[in-house]
Amino acid sequence: MSHRSRVSGSEKIAAIEKYLRGEDTLSHLASLLGVDFKSAQQWLQTYHSLGPNGLINTSKNTAYSVELRTSAVKDYLVGGGSYMDICRKYGIKSTCQLRYWCLL
Numbered sequence: 191m192s193h194r195s196r197v198s199g200s201e202k203i204a205a206i207e208k209y210l211r212g213e214d215t216l217s218h219l220a221s222l223l224g225v226d227f228k229s230a231q232q233w234l235q236t237y238h239s240l241g242p243n244g245l246i247n248t249s250k251n252t253a254y255s256v257e258l259r260t261s262a263v264k265d266y267l268v269g270g271g272s273y274m275d276i277c278r279k280y281g282i283k284s285t286c287q288l289r290y291w292c293l294l
Contacts (some may be wrong), residue, residue: 194227199246205230207243223267239278253264253282263291 205219220230222273236244262280266288273285282288 197225202233202245203237203242206233207242209234210237235274235277235285236283239281240283244283254282254287258282259291262288266292 201223205223208214209216209219216230216234217227219228220227223230233245258280262276262282265271265279266276271279273288276282277285277288
């Protein structure tokens with residue numbers, strides 16, 4: 191099942207780029223767009239991991255290979271970084287996804 195977003199990909203990109211230029215705070219931008227601050231933080235992480243295209247809304251979920259999932263989990267478990275660090279390293283869109291894999 192795909193996820194629907196109340197905020198378009200172009201709005202997310204514009205907000206994150208405005209934040210990165212130092213023109214506004216992330217919490218204020220989240221408030222203006224009517225989303226939780228955690229959502230805006232996730233967009234920022236996705237932007238850093240996958241670039242602007244990572245924020246474009248798609249009609250299907252991202253599929254990750256077994257090898258990538260295994261490597262990411264092992265890297266996290268041996269202290270290779272925080273969830274966010276590992277997601278950036280492997281191009282994983284969500285820290286929630288990595289946390290789920292670590293629980294399996």
